[in-house]
Amino acid sequence: MLQGNRDVRSNVSLAAVLDEARQRFADANPNSLARQNEAAASLPGGNTRAVLWYPPFPVSFVSGEGCRVTDFDGHTYVDLVSEYSAGFYGHSDKAISAALVDVIQGGILLGAPNRYEARLAAAVVDRFPAIERVRFCNSGTEANVMAISAARAITQRSNILAFREGYHGGVLTFAHGGSPLNLPFPFIFADYNDIAGAAALVREQGSDLAAVIVEPMLGGGGCIPATREFLEALRAATKETGALLIFDEVMTSRLDYRALHGAHGVFPDFVTLGKYIGGGASFGAFGGRADLIDRFDPASPGAFSHGGTFNNNILSMAAGYTGLTQVLTQEASRAINARGDRLREAMNVSLERQGVEGIVIGRGSLMNLHFVKGPVETPAPLDNADPSVIALWHVEMLLRGYYVTPRGMLALSLPFGDAELAGFTAAFDDFLSSNLKVLPRRTN
Known part of the structure; x- marks a missing residue:
């Protein structure tokens, strides 16, 4: 696991906190940065799929097993991107x-x-x-x-x-x-x-x-x-x-x-x-x-x-x-989608307990975190989200050893079990509690 965020207790701006987190990410991933710079000579932006790019640069992987992936710098992550839902079977069935x-x-x-x-x-x-x-x-x-x-x-x-x-x-x-x-x-x-x-x-x-x-x-x-x-x-x-x-x-x-x-x-x-x-x-x-x-x-x-x-x-x-x-038997389908429902519920409980304005929506093994007031039944409320908040969540979860998407979508794979669910839920709760000063707050 990489180093997570320190408690944000001082009166600092969201932009400053995000910049500091991205710097820690860059410092922790010199080999991914080197790969990015080398690749940019022949690939616009250093890759060939727009959704995989994010600032300051995307982490790059060398291997995967089960629901875990390992990057160029030797860090291992629990994978909740799952190739944007294509990696449903995990990396090594x-x-x-x-x-x-x-x-x-x-x-x-x-x-x-x-x-x-x-x-x-x-x-x-x-x-x-x-x-x-x-x-x-x-x-x-x-x-x-x-x-x-x-x-x-x-x-x-x-x-x-x-x-x-x-x-x-x-x-x-x-x-x-x-x-x-x-x-x-x-x-x-x-x-x-x-x-x-x-x-x-x-x-x-x-x-x-x-x-x-x-x-x-x-x-x-x-x-x-x-x-x-x-x-x-x-x-x-x-x-x-x-x-x-x-x-x-x-x-x-x-x-x-x-x-x-x-x-x-x-x-x-x-x-x-x-x-x-x-x-x-x-x-x-x-x-x-x-x-x-x-x-x-x-x-x-x-x-x-x-x-x-x-x-x-x-x-x-x-x-x-x-x-x-x-x-993908009927039993396996039911189990992973039920686990996804539990994860979504646990994240919503954390948001409510911490007093953070946000909601996790979706169904089964696919869900999306949004830092907006719920409920969300049409795309219109999502226009009110500050993109810097989800960007901070993204980089901080990477630093905690969880590979997630920059837009807040989570896609579980079949090997993702109860232990991974518990670990991710704890890391998410820690992110919220560590950044309360810059996260949007619930109002009655």
């Missing part, structure tokens, strides 16, 4: 590792259907009730692009309804007004969890609307769960107008054994998947109603062409099948 070794020894790029591809497809169809057929691709971003494109082609309509602060991939980013790199689909935007407003907009669009795409819980948008009533309203409105409903479950499928659409009993036309279902290898999938996905059957006249060199690559197929069928 024996069954997945054995499956990967087996297929590597048998040939990596076979260039034909292989022994794992249909097995994984059958496991996905068996697990998730809204998926009757499935196609594989290489990322959640690609899965969402394919689902949206298919919806527009099938309906012969143009417009797509999405939700402000939603995230559906690197070219489908709608936080803070969206990204200039977004694909030029004709999007219309509604507010998340606004039942009346969203349903009215679907009906207003009528025959111009091809699809609605929604996360059953916002991921990058702060882990705000959708209400069942909101999802039911979207289902009813899209059925009425003939638009197709896409559930982006790239993150949220881990939150219930049957994914969140199964937990809520609301069944969309398309479901997109990614992240952990590849077992640690790159993965994406889009599935749904048989009549829709069968439009991709190459044996059918007029079929949609769906290419992708690595769609059925043997590493993702073997790791994905092994993880989904041998590791």
